[in-house]
Amino acid sequence: MSTLPTIVSHDVDVAAHEPDGTPRRMGFFTDTSICIGCKACEVACKEWNHVPEDGLRFTGKSYDNTEALGANTWRHVAFIEQTRPLPMAGAQGGDGFRWLMSSDVCKHCSNAACLDVCPTGALTRTEFGTVFVQPDVCNGCGYCVPACPFGVIDRREEDGRAWKCTLCYHRQRVDMEPACAQACPTKSIQYGPVDQLLRLADERVQTLHRRGVSQARLYGRDRDDGVGGFGAFFLLLDEPEVYGLPPDPVVTTRHLGEMWGAAAAAALTMVAGVAAAFLRDR
Amino acid sequence: MPEMTPTSYYGQPVLKEPVWTPEIGVYLFTGGLAGASAMLAAAARAQGNHALARRALFTAFAGVSVSPVLLIKDLGVPRRFYNMLRVFKPTSPMSVGSWILSAAGTAVGAATACEVLGILPRVRRAAEVGGALLGAPLATYTAVLLSDTAVPAWHEARQELPFVFAGSSLASAGAAACLLTPTRDAAMARTLTVAGAALELAAAETLQRRLPSDVAEPYETGGPGRFGRAAKLLTAGGALGVAVGGRRRAVASLGGLAVLAGAMCERWSVFTAGSASALDPRYTVGPQRRRMAERGHRSGR
Numbered sequence: 268m269s270t271l272p273t274i275v276s277h278d279v280d281v282a283a284h285e286p287d288g289t290p291r292r293m294g295f296f297t298d299t300s301i302c303i304g305c306k307a308c309e310v311a312c313k314e315w316n317h318v319p320e321d322g323l324r325f326t327g328k329s330y331d332n333t334e335a336l337g338a339n340t341w342r343h344v345a346f347i348e349q350t351r352p353l354p355m356a357g358a359q360g361g362d363g364f365r366w367l368m369s370s371d372v373c374k375h376c377s378n379a380a381c382l383d384v385c386p387t388g389a390l391t392r393t394e395f396g397t398v399f400v401q402p403d404v405c406n407g408c409g410y411c412v413p414a415c416p417f418g419v420i421d422r423r424e425e426d427g428r429a430w431k432c433t434l435c436y437h438r439q440r441v442d443m444e445p446a447c448a449q450a451c452p453t454k455s456i457q458y459g460p461v462d463q464l465l466r467l468a469d470e471r472v473q474t475l476h477r478r479g480v481s482q483a484r485l486y487g488r489d490r491d492d493g494v495g496g497f498g499a500f501f502l503l504l505d506e507p508e509v510y511g512l513p514p515d516p517v518v519t520t521r522h523l524g525e526m527w528g529a530a531a532a533a534a535l536t537m538v539a540g541v542a543a544a545f546l547r548d549r
Numbered sequence: 550m551p552e553m554t555p556t557s558y559y560g561q562p563v564l565k566e567p568v569w570t571p572e573i574g575v576y577l578f579t580g581g582l583a584g585a586s587a588m589l590a591a592a593a594r595a596q597g598n599h600a601l602a603r604r605a606l607f608t609a610f611a612g613v614s615v616s617p618v619l620l621i622k623d624l625g626v627p628r629r630f631y632n633m634l635r636v637f638k639p640t641s642p643m644s645v646g647s648w649i650l651s652a653a654g655t656a657v658g659a660a661t662a663c664e665v666l667g668i669l670p671r672v673r674r675a676a677e678v679g680g681a682l683l684g685a686p687l688a689t690y691t692a693v694l695l696s697d698t699a700v701p702a703w704h705e706a707r708q709e710l711p712f713v714f715a716g717s718s719l720a721s722a723g724a725a726a727c728l729l730t731p732t733r734d735a736a737m738a739r740t741l742t743v744a745g746a747a748l749e750l751a752a753a754e755t756l757q758r759r760l761p762s763d764v765a766e767p768y769e770t771g772g773p774g775r776f777g778r779a780a781k782l783l784t785a786g787g788a789l790g791v792a793v794g795g796r797r798r799a800v801a802s803l804g805g806l807a808v809l810a811g812a813m814c815e816r817w818s819v820f821t822a823g824s825a826s827a828l829d830p831r832y833t834v835g836p837q838r839r840r841m842a843e844r845g846h847r848s849g850r
Contacts, residue, residue: 328559331559334559334561335561335562337565345558347558380698380699383638383640383641384640384641384642384643384697384698385638385641386633386636386638386641386643386644386647387629387632387633387635387636387644388635388636388638389632404632404635405625405626405629406624406625406626406627406629406630406632406633407624407625407626407629408623408624408625408633408643409567409568409569409623409625410641410643410698412565412566412567412568413564413565413566413567413568413698413699413700413703413823413827414697414698414699415564415565415699416564416699417563417564418562418563418564418565419565420565421565421568422568422625423625426625426626427624427625427626428625428626429625506556508556508557508558508563508830508834509556509558510558511557511558511559511561511563511830512563513563513833513834513837514834514837514838514841515837515838515840515841516699516837517699519696519697519698519699519704520640520697522696522704522707523639523640523697525707525708526642526692526693526696526697526707527639527693529692529693529707529708529709529710529711529712530686530689530690530692530693530711531689532711532712533685533689533692533711533712533714533715534685534686534688534689534711534715535685536712536715536748537585537588537684537685537688537689537715537718537719538588538685540719540741540744540745540748541585541588541589541592541719541741542592543740543744544592544737544740544741544744545592545595545596545737547737547740548596548736548737548739548740549596
């Protein structure tokens, strides 16, 4: 047991402003290797943000009765049961079974498709680099819903508007930690300036690799990925799709020029077609 | 690279199913019909074919009148529809489209008013030309609207979808005019019907051949597949009828109806294929895994 890692790091600053008042880019580092599946994050998020009930049902999917992120679920704890031995060096015995738990959340993409396609400007980038839906502007057009490569944002049946994690914007403004991170008893959810979290995540994955957890990998760490890196990234113990996450998400507007170009070519083809008919049947 | 069945989280979708209501599927048709009809109206007017111009203009007016109603009905908060004109965002095809539809609607509406009242012929002419210029953008932006999402069947079809919609729009505008216009005045409408149908069928065929099987599958199976096959039959059959026997009233009417129905089936097939594509995690994960393998990039470096 002496080989268990020291988990909690206290050197991440939760203040969303520099001492001189400049806002920082803030985010989450969710280290799923120490998630215990308590769902305190789900509960804290709901209570603090007044997120409506998201169904009282039994799914039979391990301990997961929330199933997925959505308009009324802004933190979602996934439970995966695998017949695979614990990979940690020194771990002995056991029955060849392992349980993966992971608290999913909006990724607050550096290049966010939901924000790009929003026609009203309801989705905005905050001063903390996060993606925020202004509920007083959203008219419920629903475009953000199929635009998100992670299936995070959704339209709420009750009021017709789109909702998702705000990264507790109103708490950030007064330098408080988001509710989920504060409630997390193992510090699986760490909150802080993204640059600091990236360093912490790199150290953590190296530590796990040294200890023999070769499957540990960071998801959303790469700043050159399809969405320019996540504001909320993860340490996973298996492939992303095992957790219901896309392995190679790409912001849809990366191909915007190509799409408008094809539409322009098609529009010109229409003009040519009408012109040809005009000349033929004069 | 060995083919593997992609894993998933309890078979749940990675993406969210589009929440757009059936009204949007119908709008894809009415918007395209309106845009191409506005173009036909201006071309017929330039030829001095007022019988055709008048009918095409009325068809365009019907299209631009119904379209906003369909779009607003889909909104989660319909009374906030005016927020669509709060900003102009090229990254949002819906924003661009709202401006196109508003402008096209204004132009076509003004031209129709002048035509009906028999007043202000210069204003009418200017409005008709304006409507015609906005017609092609109105008919094709909706392809970008669908492509600019994470839905694989829509996003990966971004090269072909605008041409499917362009052809389908021309065909439906020609078909509506064939249906409404005396056959002696409808020569240009017949040509447009046949040309549009050919473009639509060719583009749809290219789309299904080029896309990898797990991206194209939603277009070929289930409900979307049935509507797609119906679209091909109705469009090809109707266009053939118009081409061969379009000078006879009954054939022109039947052919026109078939092509209109085909255009609606085509849009419905594309619209519903999006849901099928989003709901199966294989369609999301498989192509992404292939992309990664092609890059020689292993996840979790």
